Amino acid sequence: MAIDPRTRIGHVHLTVSDLDRAVRFYRDVLGFDVTARYGADAVFLSAGGYHHHVGLNTWAGRGAPPPAPGTTGLYHFAILFADRAALAGAVRRVLEHGVPLEGASDHGVSEAVYLRDPDGNGIELYHDRPESEWPRGPDGTIRMHARPLDLQALLP
Secondary structure (H helix, E strand, C coil), X not given: CCCCCCCCCCCEEEECCCHHHHXXXXXXXXXXXEXXXXXXXXXXXXXXXXXXXXXXXXXXXXXXXXXCCCCCCCCCEEEEXXXXXXXXXXXXXXXXXXXXXXXXXXXXXXXEEEEECCCCCEEEEEEECCHHHCCECCCCCECCCCEECCHHHHCC
């Protein structure tokens, strides 16, 4: 039995080592709004008044170390923007705050920019192209790829 096609992933909850630093990143750099606080150890943020898209907590302890490289865990989570202009605005804010980009890819179905938050969590900022523009093979299957994204064209 297949999963219901209306299913969506609603939020991500991240363990961080410094709650105030993480809030500054997700609020000031990415532009999310703080919607709730859960005591002194957790904060919830969202776009558009939703209860939360991002949860941050220090339940592992303030100053907890990040997972060691080469171990399992979260590779990255993705933030979907409404269109190319909204993605460009987010990337501009990231660059204006001096956050380095780790990559930028044209996947055919989407355009994506990759970075890390202050705790090393991978983040993909992206927008989907209209489904009618997705590359497809002769059998109709989607043919995604990973080609370099022209950042100069994204950020005129």
